[in-house]
Amino acid sequence: MSTELRSRPRNRFRRRLVATVLVFVIVGTAAAVVGSQQGPRLRDVSYDAVGLVSRPAQRVILTANQAVERVSANEVTVRPAAAHTVTSSGNTIAVEFAGPLAYDRSYEIRVAGVRAPGQRATSDLRASVRTGSTDVLALVPGGAGTPDRIVRRSLDAGGATTVYRAAGISEYVRLGRSLVVVTGTDAGSAVDIVPLAGGVQDEDAPVEHLTLPTAEGRVTALHAADDGASFGFEYADTSTGQSRNVGLYVVDMTGTHLPTAIDASGKPRTGAVPMSVGQWAYVPRTESALVRTGGDDLVLVDMSGRTDPVRLGSATYLHGFVGTGTTAVVETGTGIVRLDLTDGDRTALRAPAGSxxxxxxxxxxxxxxxxxxxxxxxxxxxxxxxxxxxxxxxxxxxxxxxxxxxxxxxxxxxxxxxxxxxxxxxxxxxxxxxxxxxxxxxxxxxxxxxxxxxxxxxxxxxxxxx
Structure with missing residues (x-):
């Protein structure tokens, strides 16, 4: 009698355990069947809203709830239309855009016929992304007894916010989360690296005062690399009352922050006589600079010094760059051409009569x-x-x-x-x-x-x- 009573609770426990396991098996099987019938589903979408409007080769990552077969470019549609490429691996699909997208706009991405490996069912993945807006930093001159101001003006809101103020601001440039600011007069300049917080000067962080090559000098033509790794400028030694050794200098933000001359060969070298410059600027999205020397030679200079400079003939004026950055628009003695910076090829710029x-x-x-x-x-x-x-x-x-x-x-x-x-x-x-x-x-x-x-x-x- 007692043995029978003890066995009944154990039997009930076994029956409940078996029932529970069966439920899990049934649910799991049903989920697998539903999944195979429905196809993959979108689990997550990630992107940089600011990067999409300011840089090329930016990606929107779509993550599915399971691994997917390879997705080709013709299976992905973007509206409004934007040039793009597609890669996929595991459960992620990356849509990479060739150039920056429009500001403050919604883009619809549709991936058609997505299939999980070994399954028949397909599904369409749809995602909506919203690009960021933009702002400009503007130099507002001060009045009598008031400093100049660098202000931030958003294009989607009224008013302007003061980012930094100082007397005698002549040039400035964004550098990651900092500003590089040139102040002073023709007789002598100062260069400051101003840390930012929340888009304005960080009052709790010190301003870095750059040590210039000589006791007194004039800084002009300030430019910064897009990645914030370096900036450069033209510098003239005015310590004797005259401008001497006028040329190009670079400041490596990953190193000592000391200005280093770009020598005549196009290499950064401490203590060298700098390369003479008529015009220069960083090639977009690179650490290379296109320099028109004082003698109208064109030189592509790696400001980091890791690769050798490239001579690209001559030009009388640099107009700018095509958006991708691999082509420059330059003026020669015979006309205006588009210069391919990868191979030096030149093609005439279209110039209809009205222009x-x-x-x-x-x-x-x-x-x-x-x-x-x-x-x-x-x-x-x-x-x-x-x-x-x-x-x-x-x-x-x-x-x-x-x-x-x-x-x-x-x-x-x-x-x-x-x-x-x-x-x-x-x-x-x-x-x-x-x-x-x-x-x-x-x-x-x-x-x-x-x-x-x-x-x-x-x-x-x-x-x-x-």
Missing amino acids: TDAAYLGRIAQLTDDAYLRVVGDVRPDGTLAQRIVRVDGDRAARLPVSVPSDASITAVCPSPNSQFVAVATKSATGSLVSVVDATSGALEASVGAETVDWCSALPSGDEVG
């Missing part, structure tokens, strides 16, 4: 492979210049409807990183103004009473051509 039939021909601001802007102008009877901006698309040239006051002159036209907008800097007797306009329609997006914006620092230094 060249004027007395004044300014700098070319390249937007895409086929489109660019150029400032042109005619001389008025009183001797002043009536300027206008022309947009060239292939073999067609038309005026970009941007209003320029009759008493103002255009000092710069600077494309945004994705070429969607351009900053038009003007100067008149009453002050300076930067207008940010749509690069296609000319519609005004924002304006700020400033001399320049940081988009202009991507252009080679040098005066406008005429």
Whole structure:
């Protein structure tokens, strides 16, 4: 009797255990059947909203709930259309865009016919991504007794925020989470590296005062590499009261932060006589710089010194770069060409009549492979210049409807990183103004009473051509 009573609880336990296991098996089997019938499902989407609008080769990563078979490019559709490539591995699909996307816009990504290995069922994965907006850093000159200011102006909100203030600011450039700021006069300059927090000067972190090559010198033509690894400038030793050893210097932010001369051969070398410079700028998204020397030679210089310089012939003016960065627009004694920086090949720039039939021909601001802007102008009877901006698309040239006051002159036209907008800097007797306009329609997006914006620092230094 007692043995029978003891066995009953054990039997009930076994029956419950078996039932529970059966339930799990049934549920698991059902889930597997449902999964095989439904196909993979989207589990996660990751991307950098700011990177998508400021740099090429940015990716949107789609993660499925299980491994998927290889996905080809023709199975992925992006709306609005944007050039892209596709790679897949395991349960992830990477959509990589050839160039920066438009600001503040939704993009729909559809991956058709996704299949898990060994399964018949397919499914479509759909994701929506929203790109970031943009802002500009502008230099606002101070009045009597007030310092100059570098301000941040967002294009999707009114007003401006002061990022940094100091007397005698002449140039500045973004460098990762810092600003490099040049202050002073023609007789002597100072270079400061200003840490930022929340987009403005970090008051709790010290400002780094750069040690310049000589006791006194003038700093001009400041540029920074896109990755923040280095910046460079032209430097003239003014310690004797005259400008001597004028040339190119680089500051390696991964090293000692001491300016190092780029010597005549195109290599960084401590204590060397620097390479003479007519114009220069970093090639977008690289640590290489394109330099037009004082003798009009073109040299592609690796500012890190890891690779040898490349001689690319000669040029009389550097206009800028095509968005991908592998092509430069340069002026020669016979015309304007597109220079392939990978092989030195030169092709004539398309220049329809509407872009060249004027007395004044300014700098070319390249937007895409086929489109660019150029400032042109005619001389008025009183001797002043009536300027206008022309947009060239292939073999067609038309005026970009941007209003320029009759008493103002255009000092710069600077494309945004994705070429969607351009900053038009003007100067008149009453002050300076930067207008940010749509690069296609000319519609005004924002304006700020400033001399320049940081988009202009991507252009080679040098005066406008005429």
